Amino acid sequence: MSDRIKQIDFLGVIMWFFRTSLIVAMLWGTIATLLNNPYSARAWTDTIVAGIAQGSLYALIAIGYTLVYGVLFMINFAHGEFFMSGIMTASVFLAVPMSESGYLDAHPVLGITIIAIVTMLVSVGIAILTERIAYKPLRGAPRLVPLITAIGASFFWQYFFRGLYGSKVRPFPLIESVAGKVNIGGIDILKSQVIVIIVTLIMLVGLYLFVVKTKVGKSIRAAAENKDVARLMGIDVDRAITITFTMGAAMAGIAGVLYALVFRQVHFFMGFFPGIKAFTAAVLGGIGSIPGAALGGLFLGVFESVGPGLFLEGLGVLSPHQLKDIIAFTMLVLVLIFRPQGILGESLAEEKA
């Protein structure tokens, strides 16, 4: 109903003013920063690469939001907890003991694979449990009801895992062969970041092919299009929904492993902000679209990483890096207000919103 906003004249003016002043501030900040040139070219590349790696994580998590929204039109607020639960469990029960026994450094590939599998299993298990108990009985309820349930589920899992593993930050072991940097095209990049980017690419392409090419993928798309018709065509819609949650949670689980490799710590609250930011990424790319989630994630990651130094520093903001989160949230607010259909611009999302 963005039609309506256009009609409201004085509001239109306010919104226009709001948008323009933000753009002006951004440009002003950018120009001022570039003139001052406080950072070296090296610092900028590092920031951008870090942004791409961070964005890859957002992209993987965003897949879960986008798939579930595509099928159920519901914001699965608890998705960040699927991300957290798997890697917390795997790092407490597997990664730390494996590292202490020296296994992880002796067989890094096998070790990380085992950790990844267990992480995915836990994430998927939590996702399916949540879907069965909290979401399934609410199919067809007014839209806010499942959202509130999802908020409840999110806090439940956060504090459940806090109860299990404690409120302290748990370390994730350093793996020798993953530490350090590699030189790619004359730029030194952290190995862990390279892994993040490559694994994300593989997972995203694989997922895309799965959804587009396979029969299961088709049943999901059919369920997303129209559940009743899909049911008439003999598609088990409940199964399609379960598979949707499974895929989303598996991607979140992988994202968890990658997060742990980069940041080397896990925490019961670690899923919350990445979750909200990944949702932003999903909306940014056009919710419901897998390539959109990937692009949105990358864009948000880079923007958030470069933003404080580029826009805010020039505006004379004190310690701009504290405001990193604000960039993501401002982006969230702006996208939802001005372009709810996302950058890729399917008008579908708007109708459903």
Place this chain on the structure above:
Amino acid sequence: MSIILSTRNVTKRFGGLVAVNSFEIDVKENSISSVIGPNGAGKTTFFNCITGFYTPTEGEIILDGKEHIEGLRPDQVTLKGISRTYQNIRLFSKMTAIENILVGEHRHLKTHWIEAIFKTKNFLKEEEEALEEAIRLLNFVGLNGLGDQVAHNLPYGAQRRLEIARALASKPKLLLLDEPTAGMNPNESIELMHFIRRLRDEVGITILLIEHDMKVVMGISEEIWVMDFGEKIAEGTPLDIQRNPRVIEAYLGSGAASGLDLGKGE
């Protein structure tokens, strides 16, 4: 008789799809007239253009021969004196019947919320009168005693009537009814048609109906416009319409069942 509403060249496009194509009607004051057409012909889109839900892509909508109302917001259209019902009943389902009608009276209530906080005499008087009026309308549509029922607990027919009462509460000059007999059996439909005629005679307002079932409107309409694929394919009295070969083709082409209704209509 003067013309209360006329549309000139009203067109609504959604991307490449032309839902309404330069549709023109002239509704006479104090008449009952209808826009009919097969399902999906664009009738409801046309209604939405009149009531401000959509802004027409092109064209003019003129009220009382002077006021342009195209492009106004729905609330502004209502303030001009046009009120409507919906094809799939859209009551405020968790509010009581009386409260639904009271919301409909919104246009005529003036007291400020500050007066409501202090319960001024003015406010109490207005609320009392509004309530009396709501009960009067409730009784008028034949829902005596059901006023304190929550709307979604009412039987289907009662919900239709309540929706009409709510639309009447804004004291419109022109009432638009979107498929008022949808989901009703033939007896209920006939009863409702009688009620609509009574409405025009007793309240003295102009009524514009949308129907896809021709039989229903033949008996009470004074003028009919037929819409197919967004375009006007015929207009005239019920008798003219029944004889019009293009109308018969449109209906037979889109479904034999509706076409058969043509014959029975007489």
Place this chain on the structure above:
Amino acid sequence: MNKSMTTKDIIKKGLLAGLTVLSLNLIGFIALLGERELIKGWFTLGHVFLLATPVAIAYLTTNKMEAEGKVKPLGIGFVIGAIAALPSVLLVYIETTTDLRQFLANVSPALTELLTFGQGVTVGSVLLILLFGLMSAFAAFISILDEKISKPLVTAFAWTLGLATFSEILLIRVRDLFGRGVAKAIFSGKSLNPISAILLFALVMGITIWWSKNGASYKEKIANVTPAKKKQMTQGKSILTMLVILFLPLILGSYLTEVTNNVGLYILMGLGLNIVVGFAGLLDLGYVAFFAIGAYVMGVLTSQGALGLDIGFTFWTALPIAVITSTLFGIMLGIPVLGMRGDYLAIVTLGFGEIIRVIAVSDVFKETLGGAQGILQIPKPDFFGIELVQPGQLYYVVLGAVLLAVFIATRLRDSRLGRQWMALREDEDVAEAMGMNLVSTKLMAFATGAAFSGLAGAIFASKLTSIFPHSFNLIISINVLSLIIVGGVGSIPGVFAGALILVGLPELLREFAEYRMLIYGVLLIVMMLFKPEGFLPDKSRKRELNPDDDLGLAEN
């Protein structure tokens, strides 16, 4: 009803109970509650929650099995309970052989001690299984008993357990009101002593039995009094309620009054959010922002510290400015989201809330808002020169604010604006087509909600005398949302009920505070699944038939 109860079903139910119990053990809930002794030397709150799940499941399973004789349900109850104990027994065995604490933060020898009653692993396990089985069988027994016997029994259990749970607080009140001797006679340590527990149990049971026999005739007597006398009685009732509210601090004592004040601030916020979410149907997850703004305005205007403006503002002159500022922010943040609905609105408002918090924490406005260090030395409210320091004095400030908010919320609800909000909640498009201006209707909701929240924030700042940005996080918004959902969305009495349950209880039982968000999460899910209208839903108001006569009913 449920005649064909297969063995598989029974095992399934037992395992369901068992896994729930195991989860409660693993997250440390049981062990923490195990520190609160209910009846001296007998059992702790931990035991109660340990047994709650199997007992409840056994009760629900056997509830409709009257037709099956007396023995079978008891057997089923026992089996369910015994199976439910097995996962915990397994946990005990693992815990005694390996140190689990490096993995699971809350699985400790103390938990094993509690689960085995200090009797060692083997004997303890047998005891645990037997206890689970017997208590579940007992639950099954109650479920098939005649209501005449089971009702007093359950009531007596509930009262005894309830009073025992709060014995720490009751002890202080009894000591203050009736002297040390009486307190010593009833309580031992911080728990109920066994004799007084038995007496209490018998007393409640006696009263319940007496009431079930004679209650009906009393009710009849009350129903048959003359209208004039009835009026007198309702008047007496309301005078009594007013007196209780007025002198509540004297009855409660300083600690409970402090708790009441906190509950009061949440009621204030709840009343505001209830307008936005409950009346107008606009899900706002950034509601804490207005609370923060109210608090910061109060802080900046009145603080005596380095950050204070020091231009002569007192609590009472700063209060309206705090409320007006919050209201303006409510409108300002409302404008961009006017075109937005449902879940997107929720996420955007969440974003607003976080933006405001992050800005407050950061160094951007450090010179005015104090950054992460917050604002200190905010004076308490004063009343004609008396500084209101005691909770019992602040109570009246909170009470006044709550009464004002209830008054405004009720009046607005019953006005045209209230109907506009509800119509907006039900169907935005149709509401607009009824001729109402959506912009002003929505902004009025945001503004009123923000005003109440700002009022709460301003009082909060003055009550605490210092504010820190970290206390204004999303959790507060979720707390307020939870309390209005539990109480009943759109219901004003529901806000009170919700705040008492969700804010009052955790303050009385610190153990619950630890698991507060977990419990809120469960509550949100359970409410949405089974009771979306809340515990005290808004009664639909009668209008059509004799509106004058019914007004009294509607107000009660």
